[in-house]
Amino acid sequence: xxxxxxxxxxxxxxxxxxxxxxxxxxxxxxxxxxxxxxxxxxxxxxxxxxxxxxxxxxxxxxxxxxxxxxxxxxxxxxxxxxxxxxxxxxxxxxxxxxxxxxxxxxxxxxxxxxxxxxxxxxxxxxxxxxxxxxxxxxxxxxxxxxxxxxxxxxxxxxxxxxxxxxxxxxxxxxxxxxxxxxxxxxxxxxxxxxxxxxxxxxxxxxxxxxxxxxxxxxxxxxxxxxxxxxxxxxxxxxxxxxxxxxxxxxxxxxxxxxxxxxxxxxxxxxxxxxxxxxxxxxxxxxxxxxxxxxxxxxxxxxxxxxxxx
Amino acid sequence: xxxxxxxxxxxxxxxxxxxxxxxxxxxxxxxxxxxxxxxxxxxxxxxxxxxxxxxxxxxxxxxxxxxxxxxxxxxxxxxxxxxxxxxxxxxxxxxxxxxxxxxxxxxxxxxxxxxxxxxxxxxxxxxxxxxxxxxxxxxxxxxxxxxxxxxxxxxxxxxxxxxxxxxxxxxxxxxxxxxxxxxxxxxxxxxxxxxxxxxxxxxxxxxxxxxxxxxxxxxxxxxxxxxxxxxxxxxxxxxxxxxxxxxxxxxxxxxxxxxxxxxxxxxxxxxxxxxxxxxxxxxxxxxxxxxxxxxxxxxxxxxxxxxxxxxxxxxxxxxxxxxxxxxxxxxxxxxxxxxxxxxxxxxxxxxxxxxxxxxxxxxxxxxxxxxxxxxxxxxxxxxxxxxxxxxxxxxxxxxxxxxxxxxxxxxxxxxxxxxxxxxxxxxxxxx
Numbered sequence: 001x002x003x004x005x006x007x008x009x010x011x012x013x014x015x016x017x018x019x020x021x022x023x024x025x026x027x028x029x030x031x032x033x034x035x036x037x038x039x040x041x042x043x044x045x046x047x048x049x050x051x052x053x054x055x056x057x058x059x060x061x062x063x064x065x066x067x068x069x070x071x072x073x074x075x076x077x078x079x080x081x082x083x084x085x086x087x088x089x090x091x092x093x094x095x096x097x098x099x100x101x102x103x104x105x106x107x108x109x110x111x112x113x114x115x116x117x118x119x120x121x122x123x124x125x126x127x128x129x130x131x132x133x134x135x136x137x138x139x140x141x142x143x144x145x146x147x148x149x150x151x152x153x154x155x156x157x158x159x160x161x162x163x164x165x166x167x168x169x170x171x172x173x174x175x176x177x178x179x180x181x182x183x184x185x186x187x188x189x190x191x192x193x194x195x196x197x198x199x200x201x202x203x204x205x206x207x208x209x210x211x212x213x214x215x216x217x218x219x220x221x222x223x224x225x226x227x228x229x230x231x232x233x234x235x236x237x238x239x240x241x242x243x244x245x246x247x248x249x250x251x252x253x254x255x256x257x258x259x260x261x262x263x264x265x266x267x268x269x270x271x272x273x274x275x276x277x278x279x280x281x282x283x284x285x286x287x288x289x290x291x292x293x294x295x296x297x298x299x300x301x302x303x304x305x306x307x308x309x
Numbered sequence: 310x311x312x313x314x315x316x317x318x319x320x321x322x323x324x325x326x327x328x329x330x331x332x333x334x335x336x337x338x339x340x341x342x343x344x345x346x347x348x349x350x351x352x353x354x355x356x357x358x359x360x361x362x363x364x365x366x367x368x369x370x371x372x373x374x375x376x377x378x379x380x381x382x383x384x385x386x387x388x389x390x391x392x393x394x395x396x397x398x399x400x401x402x403x404x405x406x407x408x409x410x411x412x413x414x415x416x417x418x419x420x421x422x423x424x425x426x427x428x429x430x431x432x433x434x435x436x437x438x439x440x441x442x443x444x445x446x447x448x449x450x451x452x453x454x455x456x457x458x459x460x461x462x463x464x465x466x467x468x469x470x471x472x473x474x475x476x477x478x479x480x481x482x483x484x485x486x487x488x489x490x491x492x493x494x495x496x497x498x499x500x501x502x503x504x505x506x507x508x509x510x511x512x513x514x515x516x517x518x519x520x521x522x523x524x525x526x527x528x529x530x531x532x533x534x535x536x537x538x539x540x541x542x543x544x545x546x547x548x549x550x551x552x553x554x555x556x557x558x559x560x561x562x563x564x565x566x567x568x569x570x571x572x573x574x575x576x577x578x579x580x581x582x583x584x585x586x587x588x589x590x591x592x593x594x595x596x597x598x599x600x601x602x603x604x605x606x607x608x609x610x611x612x613x614x615x616x617x618x619x620x621x622x623x624x625x626x627x628x629x630x631x632x633x634x635x636x637x638x639x640x641x642x643x644x645x646x647x648x649x650x651x652x653x654x655x656x657x658x659x660x661x662x663x664x665x666x667x668x669x670x671x672x673x674x675x676x677x678x679x680x681x682x683x684x685x686x687x688x689x690x691x692x693x694x695x696x697x698x699x700x701x702x703x704x705x706x707x708x709x710x711x712x713x714x715x716x717x718x719x720x721x722x723x724x725x726x727x728x729x730x731x732x733x734x735x736x737x738x739x740x
Binding site: 206 | 452456457477484487
């Protein structure tokens with residue numbers, strides 16, 4: 001099993017745990033590819049999925065992962081719960097906890113909410129995205145996808161394009177890639193790049209073509225359109241022209257590069273449809289790997305460890 | 310309007326050649342062929358050649374002047390100035406390149422607008438480089454498409470005319486412009502401290518009963534901008550400095566960062582608030598002409614090199630805009646035609662600045678700030694040359710003005726130093 005009890009973020013996550021999760025993900029991917037696609041590894045375990053913020057693929061991905069493992073899962077979303085009636089996070093969670101659960105998956109708009117949850121419940125907590133802080137399961141599925149594609153992560157050249165400053169995906173990806181020995185260049189408008197690139201050990205550029213010509217794989221991040229209204233980018237048109245993965249830019253490259261995107265995509269803004277749907281895009285592989293990775297995470301955090309895969 | 314002749318083969322004979330790029334000064338000849346610098350040497354023979362020879366004895370031959378801050382009113386107020394009338398006004402002052410501010414109507418705040426200015430300027434006798442607005446509609450709220458604007462020819466970004474009051478927006482603008490390596494040029498006046506002032510806050514404004522604009526308004530915003538630019542490592546250009554406080558602040562920051570540049574306008578070097586004794590609306594300008602102490606600091610600042618450039622802030626207005634009360638009159642004055650005679654008189658003749666040093670402030674220095682070519686006397690370069698008599702005394706008159714507007718407080722003033730010839734875009738102009 002793992003050294004860690006929870007999966008809150010990757011910044012301080014042990015590298016051995018990270019590698020174990022990634023390697024185990026491939027075994028679950030095999031199971032997903034079998035006819036029955038099911039196991040009973042978490043039979044009798046109860047997981048609560050707490051989504052305080054909207055989510056489509058992460059929520060479905062976790063639900064599916066739990067079902068495929070044979071766990072009982074209950075879903076909770078803030079919009080239809082007592083949170084609307086003014087209940088605090090602590091009360092909500094402790095009520096759920098008293099119903100005897102083994103693990104909790106939490107998505108919340110505020111950084112630190114997943115960590116906070118570990119104080120209130122005994123089971124394992126899995127962070128499914130806490131504000132602009134971290135989104136570790138997304139990063140893990142990205143690592144699985146990269147490893148599947150390239151056979152290794154060490155030494156890979158990875159470009160990350162978009163709103164690096166506010167993206168939990170970027171942050172978790174950077175922590176994971178650094179741990180696993182990849183080289184990283186981030187690219188985006190200067191208003192959406194972190195000022196502490198040195199501390200993160202990454203290189204920064206405003207020139208997307210430079211990144212594309214250098215990298216083995218590029219991760220395009222969703223540009224949150226509300227950033228425009230906060231004045232950080234002047235228009236969709238300018239963003240698309242300078243930082244969008246356009247067909248024009250990609251088709252000029254001398255070698256093929258792998259195209260990734262955590263979804264949901266703004267087609268025509270950060271990525272052209274023609275690029276998103278191209279053979280080099282692994283965006284849908286990322287989705288399937290998301291289920292396998294989450295099965296791996298749930299199994300390693302909640303499982304008894306004596307059931308052999 | 311003045312007519313040029315084709316600069317096919319022109320020999321500038323026996324001039325005092327001052328090259329502010331190489332910093333060399335010598336007496337010699339300069340040959341232009343097909344509008345390009347063909348040869349510069351002590352003496353070029355005319356034997357058997359069909360050169361048009363211009364006798365430059367007693368005259369200075371130097372780079373065409375560059376004014377990084379003018380307001381041509383096209384589009385929107387073509388009755389005040391057009392790109393065309395503005396270029397002749399510039400030529401009359403010895404300027405071969407100008408940068409136009411974005412506060413037209415509509416505001417130059419999109420790549421399409423930049424494209425309009427660039428394409429309309431193609432056939433004009435000088436180079437016009439549009440400065441794009443920092444914010445959409447110059448409202449200080451949303452960034453313009455600076456990357457696309459730069460691709461279309463925007464040379465820098467400014468909301469000049471309207472101060473960027475919101476510090477967070479200014480921070481974003483300075484951050485975004487880092488990608489472009491061009492300066493943000495803010496009209497640094499705190500609008501709350503300006504408090505509707507129409508002239509410098511002083512005993513003169515008190516005597517005249519006019520609302521005063523305190524020098525603190527400029528100082529506060531200059532300080533803010535300097536702090537932001539320094540911490541972000543961004544390029545900042547301070548426009549039309551008018552106060553001693555701003556000069557002192559610049560001194561503090563300039564030593565640390567090369568990314569900060571500044572300009573001063575001829576009228577702030579020439580006039581003081583006491584000159585507004587008879588409500589001359591042509592002296593109403595933003596920022597206002599200040600006290601003797603401020604003027605002295607500005608002169609010292611430009612002499613010491615702390616202030617990099619001289620820029621006219623040429624701001625044409627109609628007679629109706631100025632033939633009214635001081636309170637109601639428009640801010641601004643034209644400045645291109647009178648510029649050299651004014652700054653040469655004030656700085657070189659009266660305050661001991663070297664002519665070479667003055668030339669740098671209106672040639673290489675503004676070009677450096679704007680990322681324009683500075684080595685203009687390299688063989689093969691397109692000829693941009695201004696030839697002037699540094700000692701000619703003349704009275705500035707309406708007849709010297711080629712601008713569509715004539716709102717100049719210099720009319721009737723005795724100036725020293727007069728531009729005689731200009732070569733620009735393959736044409737030779739006699740003034």
